[in-house]
Every structure is written in structure tokens, then in C-alpha cells.
Amino acid sequence: IAGFARERLREDFRRADVGISGVNFAAADTGTLTLMTNEGNGRMVTSQPRVHIAVMTVEKVIPRFTDLGVLLPLLVHAATKQRMSVYQTMINGPRRAGEPDGPDQLHLVIVDNGRSRLLGGRYEEVLACIRCGACQVACPVYRTVGGHAYAATYGGPIGAVLSPLLDERPEHAALPYLSSLCGKCADVCPVKIPLPDMLVDLRADHQAARGDATRQARGWRLWAALWTRPRSYRASVGMAAAGSLLPDRLVRRLPGARRWARGRELPPLRGAGAFRRWVAMRARRDGAGR
Known part of the structure; x- marks a missing residue:
């Protein structure tokens, strides 16, 4: 199967005029874009087509290129338990004179989509997420219902926190309740985001917005009196x-x-x-x- 896919897909990459990729990290001091893959598709889509479009969210920017020495092993180990991924692609711009491959044009699209609003607030730490997926693997709710139940780009505990903060759709407001608050997500998070605390705070925000926080407080007081x-x-x-x-x-x-x-x-x-x-x-x- 791998041989068949390689034979068919290589030709598609060669014929493509535009390649679109994501970005794992972007170093502010050098402008280097870093892409980590195990399949090799990231390297082909960034080098074979004539135009490369890289899309990343604003929190992917890190201060220094040397920070990759810590962040890359941290990401790979948390995601797949490898020492390092098979392919590490460093992109510093379009193809230069004399280089055998690479795109003629490189365009970088930086997406904010409400993330800058979180800076300086209670939920600022969620922007430290490196998208390793460790919290999803550890979460008993995510393992039971799967990612489609979140009806959002991000699933698992990180999605239950991030999606309501970025998107005001009604169906996303209830995502913080998709958690047992067991704390496993915080235990495995490589950058130590306090996800359970944020889930509790978002639930409180949701109750306050609906105006039934007082009713819920009465219910808890009744439960405490009984038990x-x-x-x-x-x-x-x-x-x-x-x-x-x-x-x-x-x-x-x-x-x-x-x-x-x-x-x-x-x-x-x-x-x-x-x-x-x-x-x-x-x-x-x-x-x-x-």
C-alpha cells in the first residue's frame, strides 16, 4: 500500500502548482519556519510546487531559533514518544539562485482569529499549547466519544478550552462540560497548561452568562446538606x-x-x-x- 501511494502521490506533488502546509514553530529572530512530519509529505509539498503557502496561528511564533533545541524534542516525545520525527524541515524563504529545489514564491498566512484577545487574561496560558495531542490521548472522555463530538477544529481537553474562547457559537459554549475533571490532561501536558482549572472557570463563565449560576449554587448547597x-x-x-x-x-x-x-x-x-x-x-x- 505504501509503495502504491508513493508512486501515485509523488506525481501529484510534481504536477502541483501550489502547495499548502502548516507550521509547527516560527522563529522570530531568523524568520525560519519549522515543519515536523514522519511521512515526508511536508517536505514534498514545500519543495516541489512552484508556490508554497504556509498557514500558521499567531502563537506558533517563538522568540529565538535556538529555542527549537528544547521545543522540538518536547513536541515529538509528547506526541509520538519518539526522540525526533523522521523529517524536520526548516524553511527560510523561497528558492535562491543555484538551489536545485524549492518554491519560486513563499507566502506566509498568520491567523489570529481572536487569539490576541486572550493575552493578559485568565486564559492566556492556553496559547502555550504546542499541539502535541497528549491531552487528547490521556482524556477518558475524548477516547470514548472521539473528536467529531466536539464539532470543532480542536478536540479533547485543549479543544474544550480553546474553541469556546475563539468561537462564540452556542454549541461550543458547552464544550467545557465534556470533561470528567480527572486531571490527566494536566499531568501529561508538556508545557503544563492548567486545563482542568480552565475548564472549571469556563463552566462558571457559561453559567453566569446564562443567568443560572445562582440556581446551580442552590443545587450544590442542597446536595451538600444531604450528603x-x-x-x-x-x-x-x-x-x-x-x-x-x-x-x-x-x-x-x-x-x-x-x-x-x-x-x-x-x-x-x-x-x-x-x-x-x-x-x-x-x-x-x-x-x-x-
Whole structure:
């Protein structure tokens, strides 16, 4: 398959008049564009066509060319666990006199699309993302629902933070809720973006914009009042366990539950037995240690 693709695609690259590529990093001091690939397509699309158009977002600019010594290994290891990608393409402009390949023209398109608005604000750190995808691989929600569920360019935890900030479409406002807040994304992020904290803040912003933050706060206070009292806690867990035995089709007919349960399967609850066994086991272990 690889041989067939190579034979067909090479000719397409040779015949192309215009090649379009992305950019992983752009060094401000030298103007060098860096492109990392494992397949070799990036090198062909930037050297074979007569015109090369490179498209990048504004946060891809780094201060110095020497910073690549840190950022390139960091990106590759976080993305694919390699020491370095197979191809590292450094582009400093169109083909010069005497050079055998390269484009006659190079055009760089820098996209802002609302990113400069984030500078100096609470969410500024999200612009440090190097697009390694490590948070997506670690996220249990992303692994379950896939990237199409985000209905945006960026998926996973970084998409759940970045898309609502860049795009005011209503469907993107709910993306911060596509997270269990387990913290795995922050653990694996190579540039240490506090994604769980940002997800919580974006949820609060969403509730405030909708005007139901007070209603949600009342709900949490009611939950805290019930679950900080043993008697009401046991009663609520027992009711939930009994309710979980109902068929899903009946649960979906309950007032207020139809929209919530339409895309969910409710797991059966086992009550507090497992938790009590865990407490007893810890008590026995601590007693034996004394």
C-alpha cells in the first residue's frame, strides 16, 4: 500500500502548482519556519510546487531559533514518544539562485482569529499549547466519544478550552462540560497548561452568562446538606440504587430526566457496601500496623 501511494502521490506533488502546509514553530529572530512530519509529505509539498503557502496561528511564533533545541524534542516525545520525527524541515524563504529545489514564491498566512484577545487574561496560558495531542490521548472522555463530538477544529481537553474562547457559537459554549475533571490532561501536558482549572472557570463563565449560576449554587448547597448528614446520605444512595433498577425507557420519561438521560445509560448503583468494606479494610490494616 505504501509503495502504491508513493508512486501515485509523488506525481501529484510534481504536477502541483501550489502547495499548502502548516507550521509547527516560527522563529522570530531568523524568520525560519519549522515543519515536523514522519511521512515526508511536508517536505514534498514545500519543495516541489512552484508556490508554497504556509498557514500558521499567531502563537506558533517563538522568540529565538535556538529555542527549537528544547521545543522540538518536547513536541515529538509528547506526541509520538519518539526522540525526533523522521523529517524536520526548516524553511527560510523561497528558492535562491543555484538551489536545485524549492518554491519560486513563499507566502506566509498568520491567523489570529481572536487569539490576541486572550493575552493578559485568565486564559492566556492556553496559547502555550504546542499541539502535541497528549491531552487528547490521556482524556477518558475524548477516547470514548472521539473528536467529531466536539464539532470543532480542536478536540479533547485543549479543544474544550480553546474553541469556546475563539468561537462564540452556542454549541461550543458547552464544550467545557465534556470533561470528567480527572486531571490527566494536566499531568501529561508538556508545557503544563492548567486545563482542568480552565475548564472549571469556563463552566462558571457559561453559567453566569446564562443567568443560572445562582440556581446551580442552590443545587450544590442542597446536595451538600444531604450528603453531609449520614441519615440523608444513606437514604439518597438507597433511592438512587432502587431507581437504577428501573429500565432506561422509564427513567427517560421522568420529569426533567428526558434530555439528560437521552444519551446516557445509567449504571446500576451498589449502595455504600463497597465503600464500607474499604473503610473496614483500612481500619484492620492500620490496627495491624500498630
